[in-house]
Every structure is written in structure tokens, then in C-alpha cells.
Amino acid sequence: MAQKPKPDKIEKPVVKPAAVKPAERPFTVQSYVEFLNQKKLMGAKCKDCGHINLPPRIVCAKCYKGNMEWVEVPGKGKLASFSTIYIGSSFMNAKGYSPKKPYCFGTVDLDAGVSISGHVKGVNELDADSIKIGTRLKVAYEDGKETFIDRSGNKQERPKVFLTFIPE
């Protein structure tokens, strides 16, 4: 049973994705995901050392101080490693991938000096030898949906934007 909120505690309003403004959001995983849903690749720039933290975080990964500001990270870079995955996660299988239709998962070194994992599209997954490390890539946002279990235990669906990369 969920506890009743104490009288002196006010429940936080539900912030709809459309209403999200960088200044109002903490530097959390949830914020990052919500920005992605708005097709924005947002990172946290350290005001002390200038390091761009992507995904965003409250403690800088370089100087370990905690003064951040939101920045939109340019989504261009190059493929640093990859694999075409035939036995995928259940999550990707649900998106229609299978041993007959593998997907490419790679790590991307962004020009902004940070790296990130992503689904790489627009390559020939069935001919992995044709995929070259060093290939220039850019961010592409894929409209999709995700299923989740709500508090009552019911399966529900909601729209979700997936971070993918395609050749530049």
C-alpha cells in the first residue's frame, strides 16, 4: 500500500515532455531520456573545467566537481567499434530484429570529445565486413514506442524516441 503523502509535503507536478526546459531539470538519467524524447542530445557541461558529460551527470567525470549547465551536444562523430548482433536482447527482438535481421550496435566517438553507445543504422548488417571503423556518423532519432508496467501492474505503451546513428 502506498503511503498517503504527509500534509506538509506537496506532490511534485508531473512534467510532460513538451514542457521540459533545460533550466528546470536536474542532471539525471531521466532528464536525458526526456530530452531524447524531444530529439535533443543533451549533455552537462562542467562550469569549472569545461568537460562535456554525456550522458549528463551531477558530478563531473573529469574534475569531480558539481557545477553543471545544460548543453546540446552536436551529434557527429565516428564509429569506434561495432558488432552486428544476431542474438539480440529481448528489447531489440521486440522491435523486430532477429537472427535473420541483425542490428548493428556500436560505440561512437563524438567530435565533442565524448563517446556513447548507439544503434547504428543505414549500414549493411548482413555484410559486416563492409562496415568500417572510423566511418563518419551522425545522430538520427527513431520514433518508436516502449512497453512498461504501470503501478497497478498493467502493461502499457508510450511513445519513445531512440538514439540511433547513421552514416553522415
Place this chain on the structure above:
Amino acid sequence: MNLGKLAREVALVAVGMCKFGNYSKYGPPEQIKTSRDLWMEAYLDMIQHMEKKVNVQQEAEALFLGNFSSDLFEQQGHLAPLMAEVIGLNPKPAMRLEDACVSGGVAFRTAVIAVASGMYDTVIAGGVEKMTDLTTAGVTDTLAAAADGAFEFPYGATFPGLYANIATAHMAKFGTTMRQLRLVAIKNHNNGKLNPRAQMPLTLEDIMNKNIQKGVGNWKDIWEYLDDDKVNPWVAYPLRLNDCSLVTDGAAMAIITTKEKAKQFTDTPLYIIGTGQGSDTLALHDRPDRTHLRAAQVAAKEAFKMAKLEPKNIQVAEVHDCFTIAEIVATEDVGFFKPGEGGKAVEEGLTELNSQIPINTSGGLKSKGHPIGASGIGQIVEVFKQMRGEAEGKRQLKNIPEIGLAHNVGGSGGSCTIHIFKR
């Protein structure tokens, strides 16, 4: 002996393991086994092979248990007191250590530190994992929980996929070949065939011949077989099925004690002369170098410094071959070969039985099996046997090694332990 930061000498005096295998709840009822069943089998194996009769329940003061995820695999948490219970260690302290696939290695290292500190004289370090009750997708997802759940998994990462990324980076930088990857699997199956406790004690040629007999196909040699999508399908390019370790149920344990008490157990104890551990970012993409594991390099440096030895002094090593590329990278991280030369070394046969540095004489995780939390202890079981001339059959090295090493990795390299043993 100068022990570095270890306060006193620590000895390894007894080991045991169950036969690694598939004891799934979906199998024949008489073959179904749970974690506690496997753990008790490992215990029996240990006491049956103990040189001198010792009352383990009386002597052992604590249990350090490696386990990755009995919670997800078996719906059973709070595993350490349960495993202590079934071998009669209650009410002594029992704790579970979880660092993905290096849970066993971390349990062992923690036990070593506990004895070295003077807190305990005699402890049990063990590991157990029961993996086969889930579907393949369930196992894939559970293992993926050891990757970065926020920033790798949602983009399609799987464990084979992450090691496959290390492989493509290694291949692009050093010219490592898929042939070299496959040779790791061939070697480890050759060794595993000689290990009665291996899950798959068959060479890859044996497996090919079985498939020929069954009429699955016909292949002119092992290379044609390993290139055939039908029998050796892609899992995550450049890794095929036979580049991946097995999904395994298993348990293993060891007794660690002081130099003084060691003689109660055996006349030929091994001494733990080096121990090292490192960590790294969980996400592969956050590491500047995706061709090597920094956690392993750090662990190796610490262990060799403590042991005052160099990689060339090691005469037998069990390294973490969860995927074929992982063994190649491991032999470079430990320092047996220079960066980029691990693949060539396999091709030249330098890591086979009775060669320059025999690697994974047990069959490795590839053939012996990879019960996540038990794997690190299983490696130490093999090193113990090799260094005492007790390895079964023809896999016993002709020159009984005096110095051995075990290298155990967690996740895609987020953690690693290395131990060096001396007879």
C-alpha cells in the same frame, strides 16, 4: 617472504568443484539440480580430495561466496547464509560478493585479505551459479544486467555484442583475425576434452563428426564447419556460437588458511603470493581504449608487484575466456604477449598444453563452462591441480608448474581480479 601489503602469508590448501553442466528445471527430473545441490557436490568433491582429514565445520570461520544473480536466475536471494547452512557453517559469518563474472575472483580475494589481516585463520571462498532455468532471451537479458543499464542496454547491447565490439576494435587496430579467434575455441575444447568436470568435454572436431553422423551436413575440415552458418551461427559479428562460452550451472570452492595451519590440511599447500584487482567504467564506450581492459592491466600490475615476478615467470594460467577475443585480450593485459600479439601467439601454438605459456588447460570457460559466480573459483581449482600434479589425464602439464596465475573478469571489463600462486 616480503608480502607487500599482505600482513601474513596465506595458503590455498583444498579445492573442489561439481561437474559443470546443464541441470535445468526443463530437463529430465533426475538431472535437475539447484544451487544448493551443486554447492554440496562441490563440497563433497573437496573433502573427498583433501589430503588430511580435517573437520571443515570446526576449522572454517567464515564463508565468502561469489554469485552474480541467483535472484534473477533462480528467484533466490540471500544466498550466502543458505550455502553456509547446507555445509554446516551456520552460525558463522557468510557473505555474498557480486561483481558479475568476477564474483568468484572477488570472493577469493576478499577471503585472502580476511586471512592476511588476522581476522580469520581459515575460511572458505566459493562460488555458485545456476543459469539454465531461464530461456535464452532471459539469460541474455540477465547477463546484460552486468552492462550499463541506462546507456548500453537500451541501445541493443548484449554481452556477446560488447565483446564483439572489443573484437572489431582489436581487429582494426592490430590485424587480429577471425581465424585466430576460432583457434582459441579449438585449443580450449582440445583441453576441455581431457577434463572430466567440463560441461562440454569434446573437441570441436568431435562435435563436427557427431553432426556428420547425425546427417546434419558434411564438411571437409573444421574450418569449413566453423564457417557454416547452420552449425556455427553468428551470435554477434565477429563472434559465432563457438566463440562464446557456455551457459552453465556449477559450483566450486576452496579453503584458504594461514601458513601455520596449512600443514593440518596438506603437505604441499600453494601460497597466494600476488593478488590484484581493478575496476573500470561499466560502459565500454566510456573507456578511451576499447581494445584492452584497464581493470585487468591494473590488477596484473598490482599482483606482479606483490609477487615480485614478471609474466614470463608464470608457468600455467587460467584466463577469462568468456569469448574467444577475451582470451586474446587477457594474454596481452596480463603481459604474456605484447598488445596486438595475442592472436599471433595462439596461431603459433604458444598457449597450448606444454608450450611457452599453457593457457586454460581446464578447457576454459569455453569448454569447461561458465557458471558466472563460480567461474573464478573454478579457475583456481585448475591452477591448484596443475601445480600439484593432480590434473586428470593427459592435460596435466609435463613440467609441474611452480608458479601459476588466475585472471577473472567481470562484465565487459568493469572489474578484474588476478591471483598468483606459488608451490
